[in-house]
Amino acid sequence: MAAKRCSLSTVNRPLRFPLSMPRFIAFLRAINVGGHTVKMQALREHFETLGFNAVETFIASGNVLFDARTKDAATLERRIERHLHEALGYEVATFLRTPAELAATALHSAFPASGAGEPGYPLYIAFTRTLVRDEAERTLLGLRTDIDDFHVNGREIYWACRSSISQSPFTGGRLEKIIGMPATMRNVTTVRKLAVMVDPRTPGSPPTTAAS
Numbered sequence: 112m113a114a115k116r117c118s119l120s121t122v123n124r125p126l127r128f129p130l131s132m133p134r135f136i137a138f139l140r141a142i143n144v145g146g147h148t149v150k151m152q153a154l155r156e157h158f159e160t161l162g163f164n165a166v167e168t169f170i171a172s173g174n175v176l177f178d179a180r181t182k183d184a185a186t187l188e189r190r191i192e193r194h195l196h197e198a199l200g201y202e203v204a205t206f207l208r209t210p211a212e213l214a215a216t217a218l219h220s221a222f223p224a225s226g227a228g229e230p231g232y233p234l235y236i237a238f239t240r241t242l243v244r245d246e247a248e249r250t251l252l253g254l255r256t257d258i259d260d261f262h263v264n265g266r267e268i269y270w271a272c273r274s275s276i277s278q279s280p281f282t283g284g285r286l287e288k289i290i291g292m293p294a295t296m297r298n299v300t301t302v303r304k305l306a307v308m309v310d311p312r313t314p315g316s317p318p319t320t321a322a323s
Contacts, residue, residue: 132178140204140295142173217306221262221269
C-alpha cells in the first residue's frame with residue numbers, strides 16, 4: 112500500500128507564536144476630582160469591557176495600564192473617551208503614552224541642577240494630546256516667577272512649583288487656556304513609578320502596589 116504523501120502546506124512550516132500586544136498607559140482627566148468619584152475596580156472593568164487585556168490601575172487619580180490589539184493611540188483615545196462618556200455621564204479626556212514615551216518623560220531633565228522633583232520642591236507634568244504651539248509656549252514661559260517655572264518638551268509640560276500647588280496663583284485651568292487644549296497633570300513621583308511599573312529597567316523609585 113502506497114504511503115500517504117504529506118501536503119506541502121503541512122510540512123516544514125515555521126512555528127508561529129502570537130506577537131505581544133502593545134501596552135499603553137492612559138492618563139485620564141476628571142477622575143476623582145470635582146465630585147466625580149470612580150472606584151478603581153469599576154474603572155478596570157470599563158477598560159476590560161473595551162476588550163483590553165492585563166488592565167491595571169495605579170492610585171486613584173486616573174492612571175490605567177493595559178494591552179491593546181492596535182498601536183493606533185489616537186483611535187484608542189477616542190474609543191476610551193466615548194465609552195467613559197457614555198458610562199460615567201461626563202467627558203473624560205484621555206491621553207495615552209507607550210512605555211518608551213513614558214520612560215522618556217520620567218527621565219527628562221526639565222530643570223537641571225535646580226532640585227525640582229526632590230522633596231520640598233514639587234514638580235508636576237501635564238500631558239497633552241498634540242505638540243504645544245510655539246506662541247503658547249512663549250506665553251507660558253513668560254509667566255515664570257520665583258515660585259513657578261515652566262518647561263515644554265514635546266507633548267509634556269513641566270511645572271516646578273516652589274510652594275504647594277494650592278498656594279500658587281497658577282492653575283491647571285489657566286494652563287489649558289494658554290495652550291488651547293485639554294491636559295491632565297500628575298506629580299513627577301507618580302510618573303516615575305508608572306514608568307518603572309511598565310518597564311522595570313527604567314531608573315527611578317520602585318513601584319508600589321496597584322490600587323484596588
